[in-house]
Amino acid sequence: MAASRFRPCIDLHNGVVKQIVGGTLTNDADELKTNFVADKTPHEFAKLYKDNGLTGGHVIKLGAGNDDAARSAIEAWNDGLHVGGGITDENAGEWIAMGAQKVIVTSFLFPDAKFSLERLQSISRAVGKDRLVVDVSCRRRDQRWIVAMNKWQTLTDMEVTRDTLAMLSEYCSEFLIHAADVEGLCNGIDEELVQRLGEWVSIPTTYAGGAKHKDDLRLVSSLSNGKVDLTYGSALDIFGGEKVKFADLVEWNTEIDRN
Template sequence: MTRFRGCIDIHAGKVKQIVGGTLSDDTNTGLKTNFVATLPSSHFAKLYRENGVSGTHVIKLGPGCDDAAIEALRAWDGGLQIGGGITAENAQFWIANGAEKVIVTSYLFPNGRLDLSRLQQLHDKVGKEKLVIDLSCRRRGGEWIVAMNKWQTMTDTVINKQTLEFLASCCSEFLVHAADVEGLCRGIDEDLVVALAQWSPIPVTYAGGAKSIDDLALVDRLSEGKVDLTYGSALDIFGGTLVPFAACVAWNNTHLT
Protein backbone atom coordinates (compact mmCIF):
# COMPACT_ATOMS: atom_id res chain seq x y z
CA MET A 1 0.00 0.00 0.00
CA THR A 2 1.30 3.44 -0.93
CA ARG A 3 2.09 5.62 2.06
CA PHE A 4 2.66 9.31 2.56
CA ARG A 5 6.26 10.17 3.32
CA GLY A 6 7.44 13.54 4.55
CA CYS A 7 10.20 15.86 3.40
CA ILE A 8 12.17 18.73 4.88
CA ASP A 9 14.07 20.64 2.19
CA ILE A 10 16.73 22.99 3.55
CA HIS A 11 18.28 25.77 1.46
CA ALA A 12 20.64 28.43 2.83
CA GLY A 13 19.82 27.26 6.34
CA LYS A 14 16.04 27.60 6.07
CA VAL A 15 13.26 25.14 5.33
CA LYS A 16 12.01 25.95 1.83
CA GLN A 17 10.03 24.64 -1.08
CA ILE A 18 11.75 25.33 -4.40
CA VAL A 19 10.81 24.72 -8.02
CA GLY A 20 13.32 21.95 -8.64
CA GLY A 21 14.39 22.87 -12.14
CA THR A 22 15.41 26.39 -11.04
CA LEU A 23 17.95 25.35 -8.40
CA SER A 24 21.58 26.02 -9.32
CA ASP A 25 24.96 26.77 -7.79
CA ASP A 26 24.21 30.48 -8.12
CA THR A 27 21.44 30.92 -5.54
CA ASN A 28 20.58 34.41 -6.83
CA THR A 29 19.98 33.51 -10.46
CA GLY A 30 16.65 32.09 -11.63
CA LEU A 31 15.71 30.53 -8.30
CA LYS A 32 11.96 30.18 -7.81
CA THR A 33 10.86 29.63 -4.22
CA ASN A 34 7.32 28.65 -3.28
CA PHE A 35 7.80 28.80 0.49
CA VAL A 36 10.31 29.93 3.10
CA ALA A 37 9.60 28.83 6.67
CA THR A 38 9.79 31.18 9.63
CA LEU A 39 9.85 28.14 11.91
CA PRO A 40 13.00 26.03 12.45
CA SER A 41 13.65 22.64 10.88
CA SER A 42 13.02 21.00 14.26
CA HIS A 43 9.39 22.14 14.14
CA PHE A 44 8.74 20.07 11.02
CA ALA A 45 10.73 17.10 12.33
CA LYS A 46 8.62 17.09 15.50
CA LEU A 47 5.43 17.35 13.44
CA TYR A 48 6.38 14.28 11.43
CA ARG A 49 7.48 12.44 14.59
CA GLU A 50 4.28 13.19 16.47
CA ASN A 51 2.21 11.93 13.55
CA GLY A 52 4.33 8.85 12.86
CA VAL A 53 5.32 9.83 9.30
CA SER A 54 8.24 7.45 8.98
CA GLY A 55 10.66 7.48 6.06
CA THR A 56 10.75 11.28 6.02
CA HIS A 57 13.79 12.70 4.24
CA VAL A 58 15.78 15.83 5.03
CA ILE A 59 17.54 17.23 1.97
CA LYS A 60 20.34 19.81 2.19
CA LEU A 61 20.18 21.90 -0.97
CA GLY A 62 23.63 23.45 -1.06
CA PRO A 63 25.96 24.99 1.55
CA GLY A 64 24.97 26.49 4.88
CA CYS A 65 22.49 23.76 5.74
CA ASP A 66 24.34 21.50 8.19
CA ASP A 67 23.21 23.20 11.39
CA ALA A 68 19.55 23.15 10.38
CA ALA A 69 19.86 19.53 9.28
CA ILE A 70 21.38 18.48 12.60
CA GLU A 71 18.64 20.37 14.44
CA ALA A 72 16.02 18.37 12.55
CA LEU A 73 17.78 15.05 13.19
CA ARG A 74 17.99 15.75 16.92
CA ALA A 75 14.28 16.47 17.03
CA TRP A 76 13.61 12.92 15.82
CA ASP A 77 16.66 10.87 16.66
CA GLY A 78 16.82 7.81 14.42
CA GLY A 79 13.64 8.75 12.57
CA LEU A 80 14.79 10.80 9.57
CA GLN A 81 16.84 10.19 6.45
CA ILE A 82 19.45 12.77 5.40
CA GLY A 83 20.66 13.68 1.93
CA GLY A 84 22.64 16.40 0.20
CA GLY A 85 26.43 16.31 0.01
CA ILE A 86 26.68 12.80 1.47
CA THR A 87 30.00 11.06 0.81
CA ALA A 88 31.88 8.02 2.10
CA GLU A 89 33.86 10.41 4.30
CA ASN A 90 30.90 12.00 6.09
CA ALA A 91 28.16 9.36 5.93
CA GLN A 92 28.99 7.91 9.33
CA PHE A 93 28.96 11.41 10.84
CA TRP A 94 25.32 11.82 9.86
CA ILE A 95 24.39 8.38 11.19
CA ALA A 96 26.13 9.27 14.46
CA ASN A 97 24.14 12.51 14.58
CA GLY A 98 20.81 10.73 14.46
CA ALA A 99 20.04 9.95 10.83
CA GLU A 100 18.14 6.72 10.26
CA LYS A 101 19.66 6.45 6.76
CA VAL A 102 21.83 8.51 4.43
CA ILE A 103 20.75 9.44 0.91
CA VAL A 104 23.36 9.81 -1.81
CA THR A 105 23.35 11.08 -5.39
CA SER A 106 26.07 13.37 -6.72
CA TYR A 107 28.93 11.62 -4.90
CA LEU A 108 28.25 8.48 -6.93
CA PHE A 109 28.60 10.34 -10.23
CA PRO A 110 31.95 12.16 -10.49
CA ASN A 111 32.03 13.91 -13.87
CA GLY A 112 28.53 12.58 -14.47
CA ARG A 113 29.57 8.92 -14.60
CA LEU A 114 28.53 6.24 -12.12
CA ASP A 115 31.54 5.26 -9.99
CA LEU A 116 31.10 1.76 -8.58
CA SER A 117 34.10 2.12 -6.28
CA ARG A 118 32.42 5.04 -4.53
CA LEU A 119 29.23 3.03 -4.19
CA GLN A 120 31.19 0.19 -2.61
CA GLN A 121 32.90 2.61 -0.20
CA LEU A 122 29.58 3.97 0.98
CA HIS A 123 28.16 0.48 1.31
CA ASP A 124 31.16 -0.53 3.40
CA LYS A 125 30.81 2.54 5.64
CA VAL A 126 27.12 2.32 6.58
CA GLY A 127 25.79 -0.95 5.17
CA LYS A 128 22.98 -1.70 2.75
CA GLU A 129 20.16 -1.10 5.25
CA LYS A 130 21.24 2.47 6.04
CA LEU A 131 21.86 3.53 2.45
CA VAL A 132 19.31 5.18 0.14
CA ILE A 133 20.24 5.99 -3.45
CA ASP A 134 18.64 9.13 -4.85
CA LEU A 135 17.95 8.65 -8.55
CA SER A 136 16.24 11.98 -9.11
CA CYS A 137 15.89 12.50 -12.81
CA ARG A 138 14.87 14.56 -15.79
CA ARG A 139 12.93 13.27 -18.74
CA ARG A 140 14.66 13.25 -22.09
CA GLY A 141 12.52 11.84 -24.86
CA GLY A 142 11.19 8.50 -23.72
CA GLU A 143 13.80 8.03 -21.01
CA TRP A 144 14.53 9.31 -17.51
CA ILE A 145 18.14 10.31 -16.94
CA VAL A 146 19.58 10.62 -13.44
CA ALA A 147 20.42 14.27 -12.72
CA MET A 148 22.90 15.52 -10.10
CA ASN A 149 24.26 18.81 -8.74
CA LYS A 150 20.86 20.19 -7.77
CA TRP A 151 19.35 18.44 -10.80
CA GLN A 152 21.32 20.59 -13.24
CA THR A 153 23.87 18.03 -14.52
CA MET A 154 22.77 15.00 -16.50
CA THR A 155 24.63 11.77 -15.77
CA ASP A 156 25.32 8.72 -17.91
CA THR A 157 22.73 6.66 -16.02
CA VAL A 158 19.30 5.86 -17.41
CA ILE A 159 16.59 4.71 -15.02
CA ASN A 160 15.48 1.31 -16.22
CA LYS A 161 14.95 -2.20 -14.91
CA GLN A 162 18.59 -3.19 -15.27
CA THR A 163 19.85 -0.10 -13.40
CA LEU A 164 17.42 -0.49 -10.52
CA GLU A 165 18.03 -4.19 -10.11
CA PHE A 166 21.79 -3.66 -10.06
CA LEU A 167 21.77 -0.76 -7.58
CA ALA A 168 19.24 -2.48 -5.33
CA SER A 169 21.92 -4.93 -4.26
CA CYS A 170 23.74 -2.09 -2.50
CA CYS A 171 20.94 -0.07 -0.87
CA SER A 172 17.66 -0.46 0.98
CA GLU A 173 15.57 2.17 -0.84
CA PHE A 174 15.42 4.53 -3.79
CA LEU A 175 14.31 8.16 -3.69
CA VAL A 176 13.27 9.61 -7.04
CA HIS A 177 12.41 13.26 -7.58
CA ALA A 178 10.92 14.01 -10.99
CA ALA A 179 12.88 17.27 -11.27
CA ASP A 180 10.97 18.57 -14.29
CA VAL A 181 7.72 18.75 -12.29
CA GLU A 182 9.19 19.26 -8.79
CA GLY A 183 7.56 22.21 -7.04
CA LEU A 184 5.07 22.97 -9.83
CA CYS A 185 1.96 21.33 -8.27
CA ARG A 186 0.73 20.42 -11.74
CA GLY A 187 0.52 16.67 -11.32
CA ILE A 188 2.85 13.72 -10.98
CA ASP A 189 4.77 11.97 -13.75
CA GLU A 190 2.42 9.00 -14.00
CA ASP A 191 4.59 7.12 -16.47
CA LEU A 192 7.56 7.31 -14.12
CA VAL A 193 5.50 6.02 -11.19
CA VAL A 194 4.38 3.03 -13.25
CA ALA A 195 7.93 2.35 -14.41
CA LEU A 196 9.38 2.53 -10.89
CA ALA A 197 6.79 0.05 -9.65
CA GLN A 198 7.58 -2.37 -12.44
CA TRP A 199 11.37 -2.07 -12.28
CA SER A 200 12.35 -1.60 -8.62
CA PRO A 201 12.82 -4.69 -6.45
CA ILE A 202 13.12 -2.56 -3.27
CA PRO A 203 11.00 0.24 -1.74
CA VAL A 204 10.93 3.49 -3.71
CA THR A 205 9.61 6.94 -2.88
CA TYR A 206 8.45 9.26 -5.65
CA ALA A 207 8.44 13.06 -5.32
CA GLY A 208 7.40 15.75 -7.77
CA GLY A 209 4.22 17.50 -8.85
CA ALA A 210 1.75 15.99 -6.37
CA LYS A 211 -1.14 18.44 -6.03
CA SER A 212 -4.10 16.62 -4.47
CA ILE A 213 -4.78 14.25 -1.61
CA ASP A 214 -6.21 12.01 -4.34
CA ASP A 215 -2.68 11.57 -5.68
CA LEU A 216 -2.05 9.06 -2.89
CA ALA A 217 -4.82 6.85 -4.26
CA LEU A 218 -3.57 7.49 -7.80
CA VAL A 219 -0.01 6.42 -7.00
CA ASP A 220 -1.36 3.43 -5.08
CA ARG A 221 -3.36 2.37 -8.14
CA LEU A 222 -0.63 3.07 -10.70
CA SER A 223 2.07 1.29 -8.69
CA GLU A 224 -0.11 -1.41 -7.14
CA GLY A 225 0.96 -0.05 -3.76
CA LYS A 226 4.69 -0.43 -4.46
CA VAL A 227 5.63 3.28 -4.63
CA ASP A 228 5.34 5.80 -1.78
CA LEU A 229 4.58 9.49 -2.31
CA THR A 230 6.02 12.73 -0.97
CA TYR A 231 4.23 16.08 -1.08
CA GLY A 232 6.08 19.39 -0.99
CA SER A 233 4.78 22.75 -2.15
CA ALA A 234 1.14 21.62 -2.23
CA LEU A 235 1.18 20.77 1.49
CA ASP A 236 -0.41 23.24 3.88
CA ILE A 237 2.47 23.01 6.37
CA PHE A 238 4.66 24.47 3.60
CA GLY A 239 2.25 27.27 2.73
CA GLY A 240 0.30 25.29 0.15
CA THR A 241 -3.48 25.31 -0.21
CA LEU A 242 -4.06 22.06 -2.08
CA VAL A 243 -3.20 19.25 0.36
CA PRO A 244 -3.92 19.21 4.12
CA PHE A 245 -1.18 17.56 6.17
CA ALA A 246 -3.89 16.07 8.41
CA ALA A 247 -5.43 14.31 5.41
CA CYS A 248 -2.07 12.71 4.52
CA VAL A 249 -1.66 11.49 8.09
CA ALA A 250 -5.21 10.15 8.01
CA TRP A 251 -4.42 8.22 4.81
CA ASN A 252 -1.49 6.51 6.52
CA ASN A 253 -3.48 5.77 9.65
CA THR A 254 -6.37 4.35 7.65
CA HIS A 255 -4.48 2.32 5.07
CA LEU A 256 -1.35 1.19 6.89
CA THR A 257 -2.82 -0.14 10.12
Protein backbone atom coordinates (compact mmCIF):
# COMPACT_ATOMS: atom_id res chain seq x y z
CA MET A 1 0.00 0.00 0.00
CA ALA A 2 1.16 3.53 -0.72
CA ALA A 3 2.17 5.64 2.26
CA SER A 4 1.48 9.27 3.02
CA ARG A 5 4.50 11.56 2.87
CA PHE A 6 5.53 14.62 4.85
CA ARG A 7 5.23 17.80 2.80
CA PRO A 8 6.98 20.96 4.02
CA CYS A 9 5.57 24.48 4.02
CA ILE A 10 6.62 28.12 4.20
CA ASP A 11 3.80 30.43 5.34
CA LEU A 12 4.60 34.09 4.69
CA HIS A 13 3.01 37.05 6.46
CA ASN A 14 4.37 40.57 5.99
CA GLY A 15 7.43 39.06 4.31
CA VAL A 16 8.34 36.84 7.28
CA VAL A 17 7.93 33.09 7.88
CA LYS A 18 5.20 32.65 10.48
CA GLN A 19 2.86 30.06 11.92
CA ILE A 20 -0.61 31.52 12.40
CA VAL A 21 -3.87 30.19 13.86
CA GLY A 22 -5.81 29.94 10.61
CA GLY A 23 -9.19 31.12 11.85
CA THR A 24 -7.71 34.41 13.13
CA LEU A 25 -6.23 35.56 9.81
CA THR A 26 -8.53 38.53 9.27
CA ASN A 27 -7.96 42.11 8.20
CA ASP A 28 -8.05 43.09 11.87
CA ALA A 29 -4.48 42.90 13.13
CA ASP A 30 -5.73 42.74 16.73
CA GLU A 31 -7.43 39.39 16.05
CA LEU A 32 -4.34 37.72 14.59
CA LYS A 33 -2.90 34.91 16.73
CA THR A 34 0.67 34.00 15.84
CA ASN A 35 2.31 30.85 17.18
CA PHE A 36 5.76 31.47 15.73
CA VAL A 37 7.81 34.14 13.94
CA ALA A 38 10.99 32.80 12.35
CA ASP A 39 14.48 34.24 12.62
CA LYS A 40 15.46 32.30 9.51
CA THR A 41 14.64 33.67 6.08
CA PRO A 42 12.35 32.00 3.53
CA HIS A 43 15.52 31.30 1.51
CA GLU A 44 17.01 29.37 4.45
CA PHE A 45 13.87 27.29 4.96
CA ALA A 46 13.72 26.47 1.25
CA LYS A 47 17.38 25.42 1.27
CA LEU A 48 16.72 23.21 4.31
CA TYR A 49 13.95 21.44 2.43
CA LYS A 50 16.07 21.06 -0.68
CA ASP A 51 19.02 19.69 1.28
CA ASN A 52 16.74 17.06 2.82
CA GLY A 53 15.10 16.08 -0.45
CA LEU A 54 11.63 17.23 0.59
CA THR A 55 9.56 17.66 -2.55
CA GLY A 56 6.18 19.26 -3.17
CA GLY A 57 6.40 21.88 -0.43
CA HIS A 58 4.12 24.91 -0.59
CA VAL A 59 4.95 28.58 -0.13
CA ILE A 60 1.82 30.52 0.81
CA LYS A 61 1.70 34.32 0.66
CA LEU A 62 -0.80 35.31 3.35
CA GLY A 63 -1.74 38.78 2.16
CA ALA A 64 0.25 41.55 0.50
CA GLY A 65 3.95 42.27 0.92
CA ASN A 66 5.21 38.73 0.45
CA ASP A 67 6.33 38.61 -3.18
CA ASP A 68 10.02 39.24 -2.49
CA ALA A 69 10.05 36.66 0.29
CA ALA A 70 8.43 34.07 -2.00
CA ARG A 71 10.96 34.82 -4.73
CA SER A 72 13.83 34.27 -2.32
CA ALA A 73 12.46 30.84 -1.44
CA ILE A 74 12.13 29.92 -5.11
CA GLU A 75 15.71 31.05 -5.74
CA ALA A 76 16.90 28.64 -3.05
CA TRP A 77 15.09 25.74 -4.68
CA ASN A 78 14.37 26.32 -8.33
CA ASP A 79 11.58 24.06 -9.61
CA GLY A 80 11.11 22.55 -6.17
CA LEU A 81 8.30 24.52 -4.52
CA HIS A 82 4.65 25.40 -5.12
CA VAL A 83 3.65 29.05 -4.69
CA GLY A 84 0.21 30.32 -3.71
CA GLY A 85 -1.46 33.53 -2.58
CA GLY A 86 -2.84 36.08 -5.02
CA ILE A 87 -2.31 33.81 -8.03
CA THR A 88 -4.36 34.63 -11.14
CA ASP A 89 -4.34 33.64 -14.81
CA GLU A 90 -2.35 36.81 -15.50
CA ASN A 91 0.53 36.30 -13.05
CA ALA A 92 0.65 32.50 -12.76
CA GLY A 93 3.03 32.16 -15.70
CA GLU A 94 5.40 34.71 -14.16
CA TRP A 95 5.80 32.60 -11.02
CA ILE A 96 6.51 29.51 -13.10
CA ALA A 97 9.08 31.49 -15.09
CA MET A 98 10.67 32.63 -11.82
CA GLY A 99 11.20 29.01 -10.82
CA ALA A 100 8.07 27.81 -9.02
CA GLN A 101 7.43 24.17 -9.80
CA LYS A 102 3.67 24.77 -9.59
CA VAL A 103 1.27 27.56 -8.68
CA ILE A 104 -1.57 27.25 -6.17
CA VAL A 105 -4.89 29.00 -6.77
CA THR A 106 -7.96 29.62 -4.61
CA SER A 107 -9.56 33.05 -4.43
CA PHE A 108 -9.20 33.77 -8.17
CA LEU A 109 -11.58 30.88 -8.84
CA PHE A 110 -14.33 32.42 -6.69
CA PRO A 111 -15.30 35.95 -7.80
CA ASP A 112 -17.86 37.23 -5.31
CA ALA A 113 -17.38 33.87 -3.51
CA LYS A 114 -19.00 31.98 -6.40
CA PHE A 115 -17.08 29.32 -8.30
CA SER A 116 -16.12 30.19 -11.89
CA LEU A 117 -15.34 27.25 -14.17
CA GLU A 118 -14.28 29.77 -16.81
CA ARG A 119 -11.55 31.11 -14.53
CA LEU A 120 -10.36 27.62 -13.68
CA GLN A 121 -10.12 26.77 -17.37
CA SER A 122 -8.29 30.03 -18.05
CA ILE A 123 -5.57 29.55 -15.45
CA SER A 124 -5.20 25.89 -16.38
CA ARG A 125 -4.58 26.94 -19.98
CA ALA A 126 -2.16 29.65 -18.85
CA VAL A 127 0.29 27.32 -17.09
CA GLY A 128 -0.88 23.83 -18.03
CA LYS A 129 -2.71 21.29 -15.89
CA ASP A 130 0.56 19.75 -14.68
CA ARG A 131 1.68 23.08 -13.19
CA LEU A 132 -1.54 23.89 -11.35
CA VAL A 133 -2.56 23.08 -7.77
CA VAL A 134 -6.10 23.94 -6.66
CA ASP A 135 -6.37 24.89 -3.00
CA VAL A 136 -9.74 23.78 -1.67
CA SER A 137 -9.05 24.77 1.91
CA CYS A 138 -12.26 24.64 3.86
CA ARG A 139 -14.22 25.26 7.01
CA ARG A 140 -16.57 22.78 8.58
CA ARG A 141 -20.26 23.55 8.72
CA ASP A 142 -22.27 20.79 10.39
CA GLN A 143 -21.30 17.63 8.50
CA ARG A 144 -20.06 19.45 5.41
CA TRP A 145 -16.82 21.15 4.40
CA ILE A 146 -17.20 24.43 2.55
CA VAL A 147 -14.33 25.92 0.54
CA ALA A 148 -13.11 29.15 2.15
CA MET A 149 -11.23 32.02 0.51
CA ASN A 150 -9.92 35.48 1.46
CA LYS A 151 -7.52 34.18 4.15
CA TRP A 152 -10.13 31.52 5.00
CA GLN A 153 -12.61 34.15 6.20
CA THR A 154 -15.15 33.99 3.34
CA LEU A 155 -17.18 30.88 2.62
CA THR A 156 -17.78 30.14 -1.05
CA ASP A 157 -20.61 28.31 -2.79
CA MET A 158 -18.53 25.13 -3.19
CA GLU A 159 -18.74 22.09 -0.94
CA VAL A 160 -15.82 19.66 -0.85
CA THR A 161 -17.32 16.43 -2.23
CA ARG A 162 -16.32 13.56 -4.47
CA ASP A 163 -18.05 15.25 -7.42
CA THR A 164 -16.48 18.70 -6.98
CA LEU A 165 -13.01 17.21 -6.55
CA ALA A 166 -13.49 15.07 -9.65
CA MET A 167 -14.51 18.14 -11.66
CA LEU A 168 -11.59 20.24 -10.41
CA SER A 169 -9.08 17.45 -11.06
CA GLU A 170 -9.76 17.70 -14.78
CA TYR A 171 -7.87 21.01 -14.78
CA CYS A 172 -5.15 20.58 -12.13
CA SER A 173 -2.53 18.07 -11.02
CA GLU A 174 -2.79 18.39 -7.22
CA PHE A 175 -4.97 19.56 -4.36
CA LEU A 176 -3.90 21.45 -1.25
CA ILE A 177 -6.43 21.40 1.59
CA HIS A 178 -6.06 23.36 4.81
CA ALA A 179 -8.64 22.49 7.45
CA ALA A 180 -8.88 26.13 8.51
CA ASP A 181 -10.82 25.47 11.72
CA VAL A 182 -7.97 23.40 13.20
CA GLU A 183 -5.04 25.11 11.45
CA GLY A 184 -2.38 26.22 13.93
CA LEU A 185 -4.08 24.76 17.00
CA CYS A 186 -2.02 21.55 17.35
CA ASN A 187 -5.14 19.81 18.66
CA GLY A 188 -5.22 17.02 16.11
CA ILE A 189 -6.20 16.59 12.49
CA ASP A 190 -9.74 16.50 11.12
CA GLU A 191 -9.81 12.71 10.84
CA GLU A 192 -13.16 12.53 9.09
CA LEU A 193 -12.04 14.98 6.40
CA VAL A 194 -8.81 13.05 5.81
CA GLN A 195 -10.75 9.79 5.50
CA ARG A 196 -13.19 11.35 3.03
CA LEU A 197 -10.34 12.78 0.98
CA GLY A 198 -8.80 9.34 0.80
CA GLU A 199 -12.07 8.05 -0.63
CA TRP A 200 -12.62 10.95 -3.01
CA VAL A 201 -9.34 12.15 -4.52
CA SER A 202 -7.75 10.77 -7.68
CA ILE A 203 -4.70 13.09 -7.82
CA PRO A 204 -1.93 13.89 -5.30
CA THR A 205 -3.38 15.73 -2.31
CA THR A 206 -1.81 17.44 0.70
CA TYR A 207 -3.72 18.04 3.94
CA ALA A 208 -2.72 20.68 6.50
CA GLY A 209 -4.23 21.46 9.88
CA GLY A 210 -3.84 20.26 13.45
CA ALA A 211 -0.99 17.77 13.11
CA LYS A 212 0.63 17.44 16.53
CA HIS A 213 2.62 14.18 16.63
CA LYS A 214 4.91 12.32 14.24
CA ASP A 215 2.47 9.40 14.38
CA ASP A 216 -0.11 11.62 12.68
CA LEU A 217 1.69 10.64 9.47
CA ARG A 218 0.87 7.02 10.20
CA LEU A 219 -2.71 8.00 11.06
CA VAL A 220 -3.21 10.00 7.85
CA SER A 221 -1.67 7.17 5.85
CA SER A 222 -4.09 4.70 7.40
CA LEU A 223 -7.18 6.89 7.11
CA SER A 224 -6.51 7.82 3.48
CA ASN A 225 -4.93 4.57 2.29
CA GLY A 226 -1.77 6.55 1.58
CA LYS A 227 -3.51 8.89 -0.86
CA VAL A 228 -3.16 12.07 1.23
CA ASP A 229 0.14 13.66 2.28
CA LEU A 230 0.54 15.71 5.47
CA THR A 231 1.98 19.11 6.31
CA TYR A 232 3.09 20.05 9.82
CA GLY A 233 3.16 23.60 11.12
CA SER A 234 3.19 24.93 14.66
CA ALA A 235 3.97 21.58 16.31
CA LEU A 236 7.24 21.26 14.36
CA ASP A 237 10.54 22.11 16.04
CA ILE A 238 11.79 24.24 13.13
CA PHE A 239 8.72 26.42 13.73
CA GLY A 240 9.26 26.66 17.48
CA GLY A 241 7.18 23.62 18.37
CA GLU A 242 8.09 20.97 20.91
CA LYS A 243 5.95 18.06 19.77
CA VAL A 244 7.46 17.00 16.43
CA LYS A 245 11.07 16.81 15.26
CA PHE A 246 11.84 17.79 11.68
CA ALA A 247 14.48 15.04 11.51
CA ASP A 248 11.87 12.37 12.32
CA LEU A 249 9.66 13.48 9.44
CA VAL A 250 12.60 13.47 7.06
CA GLU A 251 13.40 9.94 8.20
CA TRP A 252 9.78 8.89 7.58
CA ASN A 253 10.06 9.99 3.94
CA THR A 254 13.47 8.34 3.63
CA GLU A 255 12.02 5.04 4.81
CA ILE A 256 9.27 5.28 2.20
CA ASP A 257 11.87 5.82 -0.50
CA ARG A 258 13.88 2.82 0.73
CA ASN A 259 10.84 0.59 0.45
